[in-house]
Amino acid sequence: MAQFPNNSIAESLNHPRSNCALCAQAGGEVLWDDGFARVVLIGDADHPAYCRVILNAHRKEMTDLAEAERERLMKTVFVVERVLRELLAPEKINLASFGNMVPHLHWHIIPRFADDPHYPNPVFGARQRDGAHPLPAGFVRSMRQQLSGLLEKTL
Amino acid sequence: MAQFPNNSIAESLNHPRSNCALCAQAGGEVLWDDGFARVVLIGDADHPAYCRVILNAHRKEMTDLAEAERERLMKTVFVVERVLRELLAPEKINLASFGNMVPHLHWHIIPRFADDPHYPNPVFGARQRDGAHPLPAGFVRSMRQQLSGLLEKTL
Numbered sequence: 001m002a003q004f005p006n007n008s009i010a011e012s013l014n015h016p017r018s019n020c021a022l023c024a025q026a027g028g029e030v031l032w033d034d035g036f037a038r039v040v041l042i043g044d045a046d047h048p049a050y051c052r053v054i055l056n057a058h059r060k061e062m063t064d065l066a067e068a069e070r071e072r073l074m075k076t077v078f079v080v081e082r083v084l085r086e087l088l089a090p091e092k093i094n095l096a097s098f099g100n101m102v103p104h105l106h107w108h109i110i111p112r113f114a115d116d117p118h119y120p121n122p123v124f125g126a127r128q129r130d131g132a133h134p135l136p137a138g139f140v141r142s143m144r145q146q147l148s149g150l151l152e153k154t155l
Numbered sequence: 156m157a158q159f160p161n162n163s164i165a166e167s168l169n170h171p172r173s174n175c176a177l178c179a180q181a182g183g184e185v186l187w188d189d190g191f192a193r194v195v196l197i198g199d200a201d202h203p204a205y206c207r208v209i210l211n212a213h214r215k216e217m218t219d220l221a222e223a224e225r226e227r228l229m230k231t232v233f234v235v236e237r238v239l240r241e242l243l244a245p246e247k248i249n250l251a252s253f254g255n256m257v258p259h260l261h262w263h264i265i266p267r268f269a270d271d272p273h274y275p276n277p278v279f280g281a282r283q284r285d286g287a288h289p290l291p292a293g294f295v296r297s298m299r300q301q302l303s304g305l306l307e308k309t310l
Contacts, residue, residue: 061248063237074229082218092258093216096251100267100275103247112255120255124277 009036009057009069017058022104027054029140032147034155036069037076039147041140046117047110048135049088053077055105062097062105072155077107079154083146084111087139094122164191164212164224172213177259182209184295187302189310191224192231194302196295201272202265203290204243208232210260217252217260227310232262234309238301239266242294249277 016023028040037055044050053076055065062070081093090111097107112119113133121128136142171178183195183206192210199205208231210220217225236248245266252262267274268288276283291297 061236061240062233062250063240063248070229070233071226074225078217078225081216085216085218092253092255093218094251094253094255095217096249096253096277098247098249098251098277100247100249100277122251122253122255122277122279124279 009055009059009065015058017104020058020104021102022054022106023058027052027106031140031144032151034151037073039076039080041143044123046132047112047123048132049084049111049139050123051080051084051109053080053107053109059105060099060103065105073105073107075154076151077109079147079150080109083143083150084109086146087136087142091119096122096124164210164214164220170213172259175213175259176257177209177261178213182207182261186295186299187306189306192228194231194235196298199278201287202267202278203287204239204245204266204294205278206235206239206264208235208262208264214260215254215258220260228260228262230309231306232264234302234305235264238298238305239264241301242291242297246274251277251279 026040028042030038030040032039035056037053040052040054042050042052055073059065077095084090084093088111091114092112094110094112095107097105099105110123116133117127117129118125119128181195183197185193185195187194190211192208195207195209197205197207210228214220232250239245239248243266246269247267249265249267250262254260265278271288272282272284273280274283
């Protein structure tokens with residue numbers, strides 16, 4: 001795995017914002033972390049495979065990053081998408097980066113199923129029904145293994 | 156500007172899906188189009204600067220694309236983000252790719268303002284107030300000019 005660029009992101013890791021939830025806390029169960037970014041399972045009851053890729057530095061917008069940092073963050077997002085597709089075969093993958101409330105770059109990667117509580121709406125939209133789409137046995141262990149293998153090869 | 160890869164995307168441009176809205180229609184006022192993807196202003200009354208970057212071929216997921224295609228599409232998205240920030244200085248940029256209803260890759264790029272109808276919620280969430288944040292005079296002309304200049308340099 002390539003080390004992340006020794007630049008402003010690396011320097012800022014020692015300067016978290018005390019008032020930022022994603023500087024102060026992991027933001028979920030950490031499945032993978034290479035110092036540059038982490039992949040977490042947020043523990044959403046409606047969407048139990050809902051993951052986030054969180055930059056390990058306080059930056060607001062994708063265009064605040066250097067090009068190599070932007071590419072690395074997106075490669076991480078797309079590896080998460082790929083592993084979720086392999087393990088769950090979802091109807092669709094939803095990707096989003098908002099940060100209106102927590103302006104610290106984090107990507108939502110949400111596998112969607114025709115029977116999930118919000119489908120076909122975004123999970124941020126109107127609820128349609130109850131009952132989460134169930135996860136297969138050993139999902140978290142499989143995620144950790146496949147993320148680690150594919151991210152180390154990709155980055 | 157580099158030509159887009161002469162691969163499956165290029166071949167598929169002659170094979171639109173007749174039942175897909177984004178194969179059949181532009182999806183808004185086209186601000187830029189290089190054959191690989193187009194940038195459109197969707198004409199949203201609540202969020203008048205809401206843009207989409209739409210792949211000019213029928214593909215469902217980002218991980219269905221070749222790596223070079225994925226990077227090219229994201230570079231286009233980030234140029235739109237950059238130009239919107241320069242012209243509008245929004246509070247935040249929101250990015251999303253869902254495709255639950257129209258499974259043809261398209262990215263939402265939405266500049267957000269503290270006084271816009273949904274802030275701080277996603278625009279897909281609960282409405283908070285009436286009245287769109289106004290656009291500056293000449294916005295569409297400026298978008299066309301700056302997108303063209305920056306995309307031709309970037310891609």
